[in-house]
Amino acid sequence: MSIQAENLNLEGVKTELYGRNHPSLTPVDIEAHAKTLHRVLALKQKHNVVMLGHNYMEPLVFGLSTKQEQGDSLGLSMHAAKTTAPYIIFNGVPFMAETAKILNPSKTVLVADKTAGCSLADNFGAADVKSLKVMYPDVPVMIYINSYADAKAESDVCCTSANAAKIAREMPGDQIVFVPDIYFAQNLEDELAGEKTVIYPGKGNHEKGAVCEVHEEFRLSDLLAVRESFVIPKGHGSRVLYAHWECRREVLREADFYGSTSQIMQDIAKRVKENQLERAFVASECELTSNLSQEFPTVQFWTACSVRCSHMAKVNLAKVLHILEAIDAGDSLSDYEVTLGPDVIERARTPIERMLQMSA
Ligand code: SF4
Known part of the structure; x- marks a missing residue:
């Protein structure tokens, strides 16, 4: 709203x-x-x-x-x-x-x-991308958009949670390095099983990788508790449990629908339009649910407001x-302005534009 x-x-x-x-x-x-x-x-x-x-x-x-x-x-x-x-x-x-x-x-x-930082972007930088490129010289590196420009500048293609599977499928070769989100990588690995091998930090290498500290909070036991206390049986037509790609593997498997933030919102909008959504829980950042509650007032949302991105x-x-x-x-804006060197802008633009072309 x-x-x-x-x-x-x-x-x-x-x-x-x-x-x-x-x-x-x-x-x-x-x-x-x-x-x-x-x-x-x-x-x-x-x-x-x-x-x-x-x-x-x-x-x-x-x-x-x-x-x-x-x-x-x-x-x-x-x-x-x-x-x-x-x-x-x-x-x-x-x-x-x-x-x-x-x-x-x-x-x-x-x-x-x-x-303001980010547990994904802050814990995986350009040096980490370079190190994986040395380990896997012939494998393209796909970097999640939740990363800083200098890390993107070292990567071959960028992706979001909405287009990662499509882009990974279309990149050359039968392997892809995905960074930095380990849970996301494991979910992508499941999605691409039998089609493409996903290499990620910690899988056969000593890179640390990172996870989203917000989506990491959701465990399978939490989702099962939500199902029980909020009465959202698995597979119920109009009561739906959603999870974001950055959640743990077992959380995605338990969810009725998983996807990116935009995919989750589109699914909610579609169900609301068809009068098919009575109740929902979204395993993601709590203010997303606050904003969804305002946009879709006919749906009963349950939220976990202890799960807030600091x-x-x-x-x-x-x-x-x-x-x-x-x-x-007319004061100085230096306390607020985001600046990047022309070289980083140029090199980081290439993987982003490649993603945009591939997801068009
Ligand atoms: S929600 Fe997760 S990925 Fe997004 S800014 Fe916060 S820590 Fe980073």
């Missing part, structure tokens, strides 16, 4: 907030935040800022973006690639903003907190306002 331009006066902002389907957004919250939201939206419009909102943002931040400005990291970067606006504020973590910068290097790309949570309304106030005052 996003606040439309026609609601830009303070009363319009409040009306929109009161109309939201969000259990933790109380009248006290609304009265406390409405002024800040109003100021952010007014400055966004005044300076023609594109404000990209990742699905894992808290609802108040997510709602600052229009529907077209909301999505997953690749969808948002593709939106960034097309924009003519001078400023892009990327409400997500810095590796996401880097991809936007690579695809549209002439724009000023800003993030609310440059210290890195994504560093982005908040007050910090986004700081960026816009700095733009408005």
Whole structure:
């Protein structure tokens, strides 16, 4: 849900907030935040800022973006690639903003907190890719989009959770190195069994690899407990248990549907349209479910709000306002701007563009 331009006066902002389907957004919250939201939206419009909102943002931040400005990291970067606006504020973590910068290097790309990390991107860098390339010199390296630009620059092709299987199938040879997410690699290995061998960190080598600290939280026993307490029997037509690709192998096997964030959202939208979704649990970041609850109010969502990405949570309304106030005052944006050297931009663009061509 996003606040439309026609609601830009303070009363319009409040009306929109009161109309939201969000259990933790109380009248006290609304009265406390409405002024800040109003100021952010007014400055966004005044300076023609594109404000990209990742699905894992808290609802108040997510709602600052229009529907077209909301999505997953690749969808948002593709939106960034097309924009003519001078400023892009990327409400997500810095590796996401880097991809936007690579695809549209002439724009000023800003993030609310440059210290926000990611357990995947932070724990697997360019040196790790190079080391695997030495071990497997003739095998193409496919890197997950959740990585920094310098690691992408050393890789042959990039992928997202929505297109990894398709791209792996189409890359030359009968083997592929996938980095850095170990659980994702194992799920890909299952998906490609009998077609292509997936090599990944820790499988026959001493590389460490990484996992998403959020999706790692879900264990098979959690899903079974959710099934029982929320009454979502396996295979039930309109009660569905979803899991993200970054979850453990056994969690994916237990889920009724697994996929990328965008694939999960598309499946929910399709079922809602067909009046086929009564209840759902999504094994993923908790604010994704908060945002889904607002978008699909007819569905009963259960959420695990202890499973929050601490890195994504560093982005908040007050910090986004700081960026816009700095733009408005003509102050330095160096605390927020994502910068990359021309050489890294050039080399990291190649695997990203290859992915875009292959997934078209
Ligand atoms: S949820 Fe957080 S830790 Fe997991 S991949 Fe996204 S940014 Fe990284």
